[in-house]
Amino acid sequence: VxxxxxxxxxxxxxxxxxxxxxxxxxxxxxxxxxxxxxxxxxxxxxxxxxxxxxxxxxxxxxxxxxxxxxxxxxxxxxxxxxxxxxxxxxxxxxxxxxxxxxxxxxxxxxxxxxxxxxxxxxxxxxxxxxxxxxxxxxxxxxxxxxxxxxxxxxxxxxxxxxxxKGFAWYEIVIEGKAAHGSRPEEGIDAIFPLGAVIQEISEVEKELYAKDAHPYLGHSSLHVGTLMGGTNLPVIAAESRLDWERRILPGELDADLEKEYERIVSTAENYPGKHRVEPKKLFVRPxxxxxxxxxxxxxxxxxxxxxxxxxxxxxxxxxxxxxxxxxxxxxxxxxxxxxxxxxxxxxxxxxxxxxxxxxxxxxxxxxx
Ligand SMILES: [Zn+2]
The missing domain is CATH 3.40.630.10 (Zn peptidases)
Structure with missing residues (x-):
């Protein structure tokens, strides 16, 4: 010591x-x-x-x-x-x-x-x-x-x-374009797509809890660790960023985790607007x-x-x-x-x- x-x-x-x-x-x-x-x-x-x-x-x-x-x-x-x-x-x-x-x-x-x-x-x-x-x-x-x-x-x-359990860390960055809050049509909002991502993460979380529990470890889970976005209240946000963690049960398949990741990322991509989405897999431990x-x-x-x-x-x-x-x-x-x-x-x-x-x-x- x-x-x-x-x-x-x-x-x-x-x-x-x-x-x-x-x-x-x-x-x-x-x-x-x-x-x-x-x-x-x-x-x-x-x-x-x-x-x-x-x-x-x-x-x-x-x-x-x-x-x-x-x-x-x-x-x-x-x-x-x-x-x-x-x-x-x-x-x-x-x-x-x-x-x-x-x-x-x-x-x-x-x-x-x-x-x-x-x-x-x-x-x-x-x-x-x-x-x-x-x-x-x-x-x-x-x-x-x-x-x-x-x-x-x-x-x-x-x-x-x-x-x-194991864990995986992911990040998603959304890039938009700043504009005066009174003229949103001149900007690209980078915050709204993030809302859809949070919603989807919470949906996936619910589905994981609906599955059978592992006898010793309960359920797998995921949560948003940090989120950031915007620079100023009266400004359309030009960038937002969120990272999330997935806790992994023994026996869960990499292919299923991959599908889940893509599902979460695609909600940002499919959200209406001209924003750009940059997802990243940060770290994984089995x-x-x-x-x-x-x-x-x-x-x-x-x-x-x-x-x-x-x-x-x-x-x-x-x-x-x-x-x-x-x-x-x-x-x-x-x-x-x-x-x-x-x-x-x-x-x-x-x-x-x-x-x-x-x-x-x-x-x-x-x-x-
Ligand atoms: Zn220790």
Whole structure:
């Protein structure tokens, strides 16, 4: 927590280099050979493979080391304990889990696990996931053997997260022509077509809610994030702009999303007038879903019978691991205040997460 690893997306964010140095130092002192990957200047991952002794299936453990901004917090980088609660930026999301992984490293330094365990610490999860992208694109293909599963230790209140939504970001810009408000016939209104777009987005939203709900994630959805337009009250607006987000359920088809996008864009294009429409797809991240019957889900369930299967509302790096063909689950501690000023994690819960993941690792040589 003491290492400021605020994601540079936030003002004053200094990146992950210092916390990665610390992680690397701890792992080296345990006798491992950690590798630091410079993903971008000042943005680093650390990976460390603990070699298995019995050729059992290998596992990835993963945590992100960046944290969100600290505005409004007193002493965000000072770890403070109050009973069972450990306060400080990142305790819950997710440096508590980083410490669980280091503690597992300490345990398995003395007694090698049955199969390889890859401890992976990545940067930039709170923004564009350049750390996990690097890990999947550059590190994973170099491994002799593809890991059989991954546990992402994001905070899940000790539930087993088997799915989460993906998302896509879109933008539409409408260009018209300014004119005096008293002579609209001399201009091209760029605001009215946007009204039709908003109407259509709300129609699509209604249709999505009319569909069957996903058992863990409910419905897919979309919303307008920002909208802008016009320069002055008595002037016909020459430009307007709107962006919207689509949250995507596992199983939704790219082709259907494409149709929906075109449907929304076409309402602006078909709106009467001589305006120009410039749509843009900004960014997309896939959803993630691992079957309840998957080996790693069953192993976690066996190691922690009180844990329920669940879906997470947030997007996480796990989608990229899953997309790379590695069945992934989220499993992490109880706490509160991810992205809030009163962030804490339960120390007892961290201990249970440690014990559960240790049990899973030790059991990798046996059938589930
Ligand atoms: Zn997180």
């Amino acid at each position: 003491a290492y400021n690893s605020v994601n540079p997306k936030w003002e004053g964010g200094s990146g992950e280099a210092s916390v990665c140095d610390n992680i690397s130092g701890v792992l080296s002192s345990l006798g491992f050979i950690p590798v630091t990957q410079e993903v971008a200047p000042g943005r680093t991952n650390v990976v460390c493979t603990i070699s298995g002794s019995r050729g059992a299936p290998s596992l990835i453990l993963n945590a992100h080391v960046d944290v969100v901004g600290v505005e409004g917090m007193n002493d965000p980088f000072k770890l403070r304990r109050d009973g069972d609660k450990l306060y400080g930026r990142g305790t819950y999301d997710m440096k508590g889990s980083v410490s669980v992984m280091l503690a597992l490293g300490k345990f398995f330094a003395k007694e090698p696990p049955p199969g390889d365990v890859h401890l992976t610490f990545v940067c930039d999860e709170e923004d564009l996931s350049i750390g996990m992208e690097h890990l999947m694109n550059d590190w994973l293909p170099m491994l002799k053997e593809k890991p059989t599963a991954a546990i992402i230790l994001e905070p899940t209140e000790e539930s087993i997260g088997i799915c989460h 959803p993630m879903e691992t079957l309840e019957t998957a080996d790693i889900v069953q192993r976690l369930k066996k190691a922690s019978p009180v844990s329920h299967l669940t879906g997470m509302s947030y997007w996480a790096d796990s989608a990229l691991v899953s997309e790379a063909g590695i069945p992934s689950v989220l499993f992490g501690p109880i706490g509160h205040g991810a992205h809030a000023i009163d962030e804490w994690v339960s120390a007892r819960s961290l201990h249970r997460v440690y014990e559960t993941v240790k049990t899973v690792i030790l059991g990798m040589s046996e059938a589930v």
